[in-house]
Structure formats: structure tokens, C-alpha cells
Amino acid sequence: MQVAAETRVLAVLDRLTKAWDRGDAEAYGREFCADASYVTFVGTVYRGRDDLVAGHAALFGKFLKDTRMFSELVELHVHGERTAVVVTRGEVGKKRPARLAKVQTLTLVLEDDGEWRVASFQNTKHHRLMEAVQFWMLPASVPRG
Template structure:
């Protein structure tokens, strides 16, 4: 059941992104959340996440959609979970051919019983570097 609630929370971020609504997007995060973008920008707190994302939705990410496929949910007790997913942004709707980013979410169950994102980290995959590493050191490849 908690896994479904967590997946629904992440799905709500996807919906808010598609709507271009920074406040709705940030509402999925805790008030003191941290958010690291794939370029390394660090946002602190729901208000900053809302403000920055609204600016992105109004300009660079206008009309874009977020794709986020959950790969794993791991519980760290009754009220904390780590989610790993693959995702990307499609500028003009649809689904990107490749999901070039890996995301890590830390979610917590807050006092109101709702799961919210306390920390988010987004990493751009470097497929060529992975291939080189795996070729020269095969033991570095994931199972």
C-alpha cells in the first residue's frame, strides 16, 4: 500500500510538470526539501522549488512533459523510503526515445500521514563513459 502511495506522489509531480504548475509541483515536497538538478543546482525548500520551477515552466521547459519510470522502492523503516527511477524531459510532449537521467528520491511520511519528497537528486547518464568503463573494467557493470 505504501508503495502505491509513493508511486502516486511521484506521478503527481509528473502531472504538475505537464500542467506547467510550479506550486503544484513543489507541493509534493516537504517544506524543507533539498533538490539537486542534473547540472548541479541545489534548491532548498518547497518555496524555492516552486519559484524556480515556475520560471523554468514559463521559459525553458514550457510545454514539456516529464517521464519518470520507477525502478526500485526501498523502505528504510515505516516512514522513510528511497526511490530510484529513470527519467527525462520531452520538450514537445510524447516520450523521449531514451531515458537519459537517473533520479534518487528520499520520501518521508509526514505527520499528516502523507508521503512527500524530502530530497531529490537528478543525474544525467553518460552512456559512452559507462561503455568505456564496462569495456576496460567489466566488473564495474551492474548485474
């Protein structure tokens, strides 16, 4: 059961990437729950699918026009039969950057229609210098995993 769930969750991530790469806000939004919460790396909060579709339609038409999504899976955990948490490193741009400088956390749920969708999304800019200072000043804060 868990392997099947992981495969279906990874398919959602693949569809998100393909929709982004096409600049297709509607297809991008279909991968989210109707009441999804979406937090961008600048702190913008979109509430619900309609809100994030409208916001991304505007972004794909201007600031994010012709960009592609680049990401790498960090971890995927399925909890029970209906919830999964995914952490990725990623970036968007016209070409793949040397370093994927953002970290995303996605919580997916298996909805009553049998489809996995993103219930919440959080995108955070990774600040390597600040992290290095923290680890230097407080070595006990270095992740063990």
C-alpha cells in the same frame, strides 16, 4: 503496511508528473517537504520547497514551457514505516524521447501530517559512452543486480 506505503509513494510520483505536465510549480512543490533538497542534472541546488517552487515557476514559464515528464520506475524500497527510496529513469520534453537519459533518486518521508513527501531529489545525466568505457576498462565495476 509496505504495499500500502508503496502505493502512496507511487501516487506522489503520479502527482509530480501531472503537476509538471500542467506547468504547475505550486502543485509540483506541494509534493516536497518544506526543507527539501533538490539537485538538477546541471548541478543546480534548490533548498526548500519555496526555492524549488520559485525556480520551477520560472523554468515552466520559459525553458520548460509546455514540456511533459516521462519516467519509468527502476526500483522502490520502503525502509521502516516512514522512509522510501525511489530510483527512476526519466526525461522531460515536448514528446517522449527514444531513450530516457536521466536517472533520478528520490527519498520520500512520511511526515507527521500523514502525507508522503519528497525530502530529497537528485537528477543525473546517464553517460552511456563513459559507462561503457569504464565497464570495458574495469569489468569488475559492472553492477551485478
